[in-house]
Amino acid sequence: MLSIRAYHAWINRLQTLLLICLLLGILILTGWLLFGEEGLWLIILVSVTILLIGPAVASRLTLILYRARPITQHEAPELWRIIAFLAARAELTSVPTLYYVASPLVNAFTVGHRRHAAIALTDGLLRYLSIRELAAVLAHETAHVANGDLFVMGLAAYISRLIRVLALAGQILLFFMLPFVFFGYVTINWMVLLLLFFSPHLALLLQLGLSRVREFDADLKASQLTGDPEALALALAKIERVSRSWQAWLFPGWSNPQSSWLRTHPATEERIWRLRLLRATSNIQ
Numbered sequence: 001m002l003s004i005r006a007y008h009a010w011i012n013r014l015q016t017l018l019l020i021c022l023l024l025g026i027l028i029l030t031g032w033l034l035f036g037e038e039g040l041w042l043i044i045l046v047s048v049t050i051l052l053i054g055p056a057v058a059s060r061l062t063l064i065l066y067r068a069r070p071i072t073q074h075e076a077p078e079l080w081r082i083i084a085f086l087a088a089r090a091e092l093t094s095v096p097t098l099y100y101v102a103s104p105l106v107n108a109f110t111v112g113h114r115r116h117a118a119i120a121l122t123d124g125l126l127r128y129l130s131i132r133e134l135a136a137v138l139a140h141e142t143a144h145v146a147n148g149d150l151f152v153m154g155l156a157a158y159i160s161r162l163i164r165v166l167a168l169a170g171q172i173l174l175f176f177m178l179p180f181v182f183f184g185y186v187t188i189n190w191m192v193l194l195l196l197f198f199s200p201h202l203a204l205l206l207q208l209g210l211s212r213v214r215e216f217d218a219d220l221k222a223s224q225l226t227g228d229p230e231a232l233a234l235a236l237a238k239i240e241r242v243s244r245s246w247q248a249w250l251f252p253g254w255s256n257p258q259s260s261w262l263r264t265h266p267a268t269e270e271r272i273w274r275l276r277l278l279r280a281t282s283n284i285q
Contacts, residue, residue: 143221
């Protein structure tokens with residue numbers, strides 16, 4: 001029988017493959033219906049070119065945008081010791097570089113690719129979390145690198161944007177063709193029309209769904225790297241509590257019970273429940 005970890009890992013990979021295939025299917029169908037076979041091949045060629053050169057440029061721009069600066073080993077030897085240990089456990093070829101972001105928000109994010117990744121930690125995160133909780137967060141970000149999530153999510157985001165661009169181009173083309181349609185010179189393919197209006201929304205939902213699946217998988221991998229799923233559960237609970245206090249301070253009296261379909265991350269309660277289920281299973285074994 002599969003263990004809880006193996007079962008969740010298998011389900012997450014299956015969902016990832018399915019969501020990526022659906023996104024690619026929407027892109028191919030949209031491109032083919034709008035521009036034919038020749039146009040579709042041009043779209044594929046441009047897409048591959050951008051995917052090859054885009055990630056490195058996007059990573060640098062993201063760090064510049066957040067005014068992130070490298071954290072030296074002299075400044076935070078304990079953090080560097082932890083990230084080196086996690087990188088070795090995850091069998092990465094290089095240790096991700098740590099960056100500091102001068103923001104009171106409690107957050108961490110990762111950019112780059114498996115061979116050259118950068119993990120940014122905000123001032124708020126470093127102040128609010130204990131070293132045990134910081135290790136769990138670093139494990140989660142390292143898991144994203146080890147799992148190839150930076151490429152997968154970058155690919156999904158690019159496909160989603162390209163679908164929106166194609167749909168917008170089709171809508172503009174349709175607008176200029178309306179007089180010809182009105183006088184009967186041109187007939188409309190209703191399948192194309194429906195695709196133009198609904199494909200961007202469907203692509204966004206698939207992208208968000210993929211993001212949630214990858215977060216679950218990163219939680220699972222992080223618990224394997226540290227052997228301490230409870231630490232990540234504690235960190236998530238603290239981050240959620242602090243984030244809600246910031247929201248209450250910025251928008252007093254405002255509440256937005258966001259649909260689970262529109263979240264980039266799974267509900268914190270569900271992530272904590274899964275992590276504690278892993279801990280309980282480990283204790284039983």
